[in-house]
Ligand SMILES: Cc1cc2nc3c(=O)[nH]c(=O)nc-3n(C[C@H](O)[C@H](O)[C@H](O)COP(=O)(O)OP(=O)(O)OC[C@H]3O[C@@H](n4cnc5c(N)ncnc54)[C@H](O)[C@@H]3O)c2cc1C
């Protein structure tokens with residue numbers, strides 16, 4: 133982990149609220165692993181004071197890419213950053229996805245959860261059979277389809293809540309059948325907590341390896357402020373920034 137002064141190379145708007153930011157950050161880019169995240173300073177002023185966490189979407193030294201959704205003050209300021217602007221990133225932070233080989237892997241991405249899943253997809257694709265379930269609220273929220281196509285995965289299934297692209301409905305609706313029908317033996321997912329709860333309900337106890345990458349509110353990003361604590365399956369607290377963001381699905385306490 134290192135705090136690195138960095139340069140925005142490009143900050144591309146994909147549609148109204150989604151952006152891809154390319155950042156020159158040599159030290160982070162050269163040590164990043166799929167699943168890691170960075171804390172990014174979103175202003176040269178003091179509001180917001182705290183850096184914001186983002187999963188690494190792609191890394192090719194000396195560059196990293198972030199895929200982000202504008203939801204509040206920090207991300208609105210990010211959206212105004214231009215090529216040549218300077219900022220600071222802290223990273224790479226957190227643990228990474230497990231190494232998988234010769235497995236039948238199902239990647240599951242809900243909304244902006246595609247960011248770390250995309251990075252993992254390129255990595256896993258070399259030595260595994262890799263399928264992707266990617267769902268979002270609506271067509272406008274289902275981005276990066278050309279980049280996903282270029283990965284050449286074994287299968288990609290798209291879903292939207294309103295049916296404006298792909299199949300209509302939540303991507304978890306057919307999950308049990310897909311896992312059984314394709315002999316999936318490992319899943320890697322990132323998305324909202326409701327998606328993880330549905331995954332737990334559908335495939336939580338069928339004996340396959342399920343890994344998730346979690347989001348949480350973060351103050352520091354490296355284990356000292358306790359703002360990112362989540363309840364684990366054994367009733368103790370885990371810090372998403374340090375113990376995660378990648379966990380085994382069953383290591384977290386979910387509502388059924
Ligand atoms: C490990 C990790 C990886 C992440 N990766 C990405 C990514 O790749 N792309 C991306 O767009 N976002 C990602 N996020 C979420 C991102 O950090 C937040 O959306 C961002 O911090 C919001 O900052 P803001 O100042 O714009 O919003 P704020 O003004 O702080 O909040 C605006 C709204 O967003 C909600 N919000 C803020 N933070 C979170 C959060 N962590 N989880 C859920 N809701 C939140 C608040 O409840 C509020 O409603 C990640 C978070 C974590 C912890």
Ligand code: FES
Nearest residue numbers: 352353357358373
């Ligand atoms: S964000 Fe501070 S302990 Fe996790």
